Every structure is written in C-alpha cells, then in structure tokens.
Amino acid sequence: MVRKVYGAAAAALARAEVKGKFASIGTDVAPLDPAQLGRFIEAEIAHWAKLVKLAGIQPE
Amino acid sequence: MLLPLPLAAQAQTHSTGSGQAWPAHPVKLIVPFPAGSATDQVARLTGAELQAALAQPFIVENKAGTQGSIAAAETAKAAPDGYTMMVTTNTPQAANVSLFKKLSYDPVRDFAPVARLATTSFMLMVRSDYPAKSLKEFLAVSRSKSQSAGYGSSGSQVSLALLKSMGRLDVLDVPYKGIPQAITDTLGGTIAFTFVDLGNALAQAKGGKLRGLAVTSAKRTPLAPDLPALAEELPATS
Numbered sequence: 001m002v003r004k005v006y007g008a009a010a011a012a013l014a015r016a017e018v019k020g021k022f023a024s025i026g027t028d029v030a031p032l033d034p035a036q037l038g039r040f041i042e043a044e045i046a047h048w049a050k051l052v053k054l055a056g057i058q059p060e
Numbered sequence: 061m062l063l064p065l066p067l068a069a070q071a072q073t074h075s076t077g078s079g080q081a082w083p084a085h086p087v088k089l090i091v092p093f094p095a096g097s098a099t100d101q102v103a104r105l106t107g108a109e110l111q112a113a114l115a116q117p118f119i120v121e122n123k124a125g126t127q128g129s130i131a132a133a134e135t136a137k138a139a140p141d142g143y144t145m146m147v148t149t150n151t152p153q154a155a156n157v158s159l160f161k162k163l164s165y166d167p168v169r170d171f172a173p174v175a176r177l178a179t180t181s182f183m184l185m186v187r188s189d190y191p192a193k194s195l196k197e198f199l200a201v202s203r204s205k206s207q208s209a210g211y212g213s214s215g216s217q218v219s220l221a222l223l224k225s226m227g228r229l230d231v232l233d234v235p236y237k238g239i240p241q242a243i244t245d246t247l248g249g250t251i252a253f254t255f256v257d258l259g260n261a262l263a264q265a266k267g268g269k270l271r272g273l274a275v276t277s278a279k280r281t282p283l284a285p286d287l288p289a290l291a292e293e294l295p296a297t298s
Binding site (some may be wrong): 004006010012018021024025027028032033034035038040048050051054057 | 082100101106109110113114142145150151154160172175177179205217221226258259261
C-alpha cells in the first residue's frame with residue numbers, strides 16, 4: 001500500500017505539468033521515498049529543536 | 061505525506077493485499093491546516109493525481125487547530141488500514157515537538173512515512189514604500205529603530221524570533237490567527253514587516269504593494285531566485 005502510493009505520487013511529481021501546478025502554489029516538488037522521509041523527519045525534529053532553542057521560544 | 065501507525069498497519073495491509081486489492085474504497089487525506097492553505101492545496105493536487113492513478117477517490121478533510129496537533133492526533137488514532145492518510149508538514153511532525161510541552165501523538169512512532177511531496181518556505185516582506193530594497197539594507201535600517209512585526213504560523217514565529225535574536229533587532233512581535241491578517245496589517249502599516257508563505261508571497265510581490273527581501277529556506281528557492289536566503293546574512297537562522 002505504501003509502495004503503491006509512493007509510486008503513484010513519485011510518477012506524478014516527475015511530470016512537468018504537475019511540477020508547474022506545485023510551483024504555482026509556491027512549492028517546489030521534492031520527492032523522497034518512505035525510508036528517506038523517515039530519516040528526514042527525524043532530522044527535522046532535531047533541527048527544529050535547535051532553532052526553537054536558538055530563538056528562545058518557551059514551549060507552551 | 062504520512063499515514064498512521066507502522067507495524068500493525070503493514071501487517072494488516074499485507075493480509076488484505078492477498079485478498080482484496082488496496083484501495084477498494086475511498087481514501088481519506090487529513091490536512092492539518094484550513095482550506096486554502098499551502099498544505100491544503102498540495103493535498104488537493106496530490107489527491108487528484110492519486111485518484112487518477114489508483115482509481116479511488118482521495119477525499120481531503122481539513123482539521124485545523126493547535127498547529128496541526130489535532131489532525132495529527134486523529135490520524136495517529138485512525139485504523140491502520142491504509143484508508144486514512146495525512147498530508148502533513150514539518151510543523152506537526154517536527155516543530156511541535158519543541159513548541160509544546162506535551163503532544164497527544166508521537167510524530168515518529170504513530171506514523172508510517174509514505175512520500176515527501178514538496179518543500180516550501182516563508183518570505184520576509186515589507187510594504188513597497190519601506191526604506192530598504194535588499195536584505196542588507198533592511199538589517200541596517202531595522203537595527204536603527206524599533207518596529208512591530210507579525211507572524212501567522214508557528215513556522216514563521218520561529219523565523220521571526222530567530223531574525224530578532226540573530227539579527228539583533230528591536231522588534232515587538234504581533235501574533236496573528238493567520239498569514240492573511242498579517243498581510244493586511246503590513247499593507248495598512250500597523251506592522252513594518254511579516255513572514256508570508258511562498259504561495260501568497262509570490263502573488264503579493266506580483267501585485268507590487270509588498271516587497272520580498274529574503275526567504276527562510278536554507279538556500280534560495282527557484283520560485284524566487286533573486287531573493288537571498290536569510291541565512292546568507294544570518295547563518296544561524298535556517
């Protein structure tokens with residue numbers, strides 16, 4: 001199921017017409033597969049922890 | 061894009077895979093922000109493509125609130141059968157871990173990653189009569205006086221706080237319910253600058269009443285290649 005959705009999404013994001021639609025709403029297509037996305041999320045959690053600390057924002 | 065729970069979901073998907081092929085009925089795409097937001101637009105574009113490829117409706121359901129936490133908690137609790145997915149962002153899946161003391165979902169354990177779709181960022185914008193045409197000039201002008209600035213999302217709250225501390229600016233920050241209200245007050249002059257999501261920012265820049273000075277992504281974006289990344293002047297901000 002995950003493979004089916006990723007396959008369909010990645011095929012769509014590779015099409016110039018779809019890239020253009022994403023650009024028109026201010027986004028850059030940047031596909032990552034499930035394993036890469038998992039690593040990306042873990043990296044983002046660490047990255048945002050650093051940014052929030054640097055920014056001096058207290059958690060609510 | 062993510063869907064709920066890993067192991068149980070995969071086990072179940074396997075067993076249904078041998079019998080009835082997925083998707084046998086419509087699939088729900090939960091969106092953690094309101095209709096019209098960038099995330100919502102990405103979900104609708106993606107849903108239409110998945111529907112065309114997989115021959116079942118992909119139905120967008122907006123569940124805004126608490127910086128996406130409500131939608132993430134609901135997705136985390138949904139049956140792990142492949143019929144509830146979430147089109148999420150780094151706010152519910154990453155920033156919220158640091159912005160809230162407690163979350164009612166685990167952004168890693170409760171979800172199975174499916175695909176990253178796209179990236180976007182915020183644009184630092186001033187009214188077109190603001191006395192700075194570039195990021196460098198903006199920082200120089202801003203260091204010489206105190207100003208008010210707005211933010212309308214948690215991502216831009218962090219960007220503004222970083223700009224203040226790393227840029228050593230004297231800024232009174234004004235929280236808004238959404239970015240559109242912050243745009244209105246920048247146009248009206250109540251606040252001197254704000255962070256605008258790229259979709260709205262490109263439209264405002266085209267209209268000519270607001271001027272973009274920088275983007276918050278680590279590097280420049282091909283969507284506005286003339287604008288520097290904030291990190292070019294303030295390395296710690298991305």
